[in-house]
Amino acid sequence: MADALKIGIAGLGTVGASLVRIIQQRSNALAVACGRAITITAVSARNRNKDRGVDLSGITWFDDPVALVENADIDVFVELVGGVDGAADLSVRAALARGIHVVTANKALLARHGVEFARLAEEKGLLINYEAAVAGGIPVIKAMRESLTGNNFSRVYGIMNGTCNYILTRMEKEGLSFEACLKEAQRLGYAEADPTFDIEGNDTAHKLAILTTLAFGSEIAVDDIYLEGISNISIEDINAAAELGYRIKLLGVAQRTETGIEQRVHPTMVPLDSVIAQVDGVTNAVALESDILGELLMVGPGAGGNATASAVLGDITDIAKSRPGAQQVPVLGRPAALLEHYRQAKMKSHEGGYFIRLSVVDRAGVFASIATKMAENGISLESIVQRSQYTTADAPVTIILVTHATMENAVRKAVSAIKHEGYLIGEPQVIRIERPKTV
Structure with missing residues (x-):
């Protein structure tokens, strides 16, 4: 020996x-x-x-x-x-x-x-x-460095932070607020006393940057990741997603495009019947898409x-x-x-579309104005729903829009235009929708 x-x-x-x-x-x-x-x-x-x-x-x-x-x-x-x-x-x-x-x-x-x-x-x-x-x-590093050598990866994505997944799971299953779930996560040791690194997506971004390099052979580019956390996700968003047939997860996504590599971390709506939507609590999941293997989803404990x-x-x-x-x-x-120099992809149409939630003053013309602003920015709507929990005059109402595939900057321009109309209450909520091929 x-x-x-x-x-x-x-x-x-x-x-x-x-x-x-x-x-x-x-x-x-x-x-x-x-x-x-x-x-x-x-x-x-x-x-x-x-x-x-x-x-x-x-x-x-x-x-x-x-x-x-x-x-x-x-x-x-x-x-x-x-x-x-x-x-x-x-x-x-x-x-x-x-x-x-x-x-x-x-x-x-x-x-x-x-x-x-x-x-x-x-x-x-x-x-x-x-x-x-x-x-x-989850043995994803060994798989990518060794077992899958020879595969050309097109996309890697997943749930890479147990703290965020735990919070979103508790919000949905128990109807609790983000703040209440975060406090419980801290009590159980799933979240730090200062949880910013986890809940604002930085932890996921660091992991995604490493996987991006392994997948695409580029230099690590953690500063070039679009980053958005879950601190602004409300129970209203959770419930609306469920009604539409989706579940909200914090995903890290990296994919190769014709113009470069796209990296993003943000709350995402995924179909309720997808495998990744079933990954609850502190569990992690990483999905790999390649030309030889096809699609692989690895699920397991992400911390502890x-x-x-x-x-x-x-x-x-x-x-x-x-x-x-x-x-x-x-x-x-x-x-x-x-390793290749990292080339950031140009903005392109997001295939899954967007969920947009607006709280507005209930008065004549608001519904039509919102639809007009969307059309002016070339955004096609899959659905638009108005609902109210109040019966008093001039009480706020919620308008939920689901778009077809569109550009990120088009959505942001439309929302900005709506803000200037004077009927919006609070900040709008914009969440990407992903429709995984099989997972």
Whole structure:
């Protein structure tokens, strides 16, 4: 049997502690599967005295992750610190400089520095594995980097943030407000005290940027993603979607077009009978569309200690099974030097159409004015419905429009024109509609 693979782990939160426990409990099975033992020789975390429910005796402790990388006897550095800069960035750079393989769950770090890290790793024949960075326990990275090599991808999309999916699920099933569901998500630990990163779509955008690079061979372009979160989704939107035969999900979507690559993150209405509409709670789902395979949907736990630790451990065992001198899998699916410059797609017609909800003053001519503004901007309407929950004069009414395929800028121009007419109450709601081919 080959020499043991020695690993150092920076970050002993929920995921790090779960990883330590699993490796210790299953050491014999891992040694048999990998042909060599996996040994934790060093760890680093903020609080040395915290009880994490794992045995750290015999493991060298470092207060600083960079010190761990520079001084510990390790073959693989596991970065679970988090964050874009600071300790996470410095420790990964130090590991690559020292010739140490890297495993990370840090999607924000990869979205910002992934191409640079890939170049550094490939110059030295090192591996950077990051299955846990996207969709938790779903093995989408390995599938795209290895199993689906040779496929030409046309689109990748999915539900990539469990916090948002949990909130939208609770809103629909229990009729609760966004604020109430967010508070419950925070109580259960699904959302941070400051949930902005999740609910405004940033977390999904970082994951989507990585998948886009793997799918289309372009450099990571996280700053070129159209971004919209779920904080403005109301229970009225949830109910209206259900009545129309849809369910609202926060989707990340990337697709290749004739003019470039389109990346977007936003609330989306999907048909109730589609598979992706059935993905509830903190579960994630990633759909891949390619020329050889066709369409593939992978569903599974997107977060949590065990799910994420499982993905991290899979990355470690891949390194344990590799042998010196063997051809390494390119970090981003193709050699970093061959990644194409990212070319953002021009605005085009959105095939699924749009849902538009307007709260307006109930007076003569409003309905006709809205229809006119839509027509003036070349927007064809599939349906237009007016409803009121009030009986008093001049009480607000809700008008719901569903458009056929149209341009994003046409919708925005029409809504802006309606705002200037003086009968709109509050802000309008605009949500894209997706009609997946099979999922």
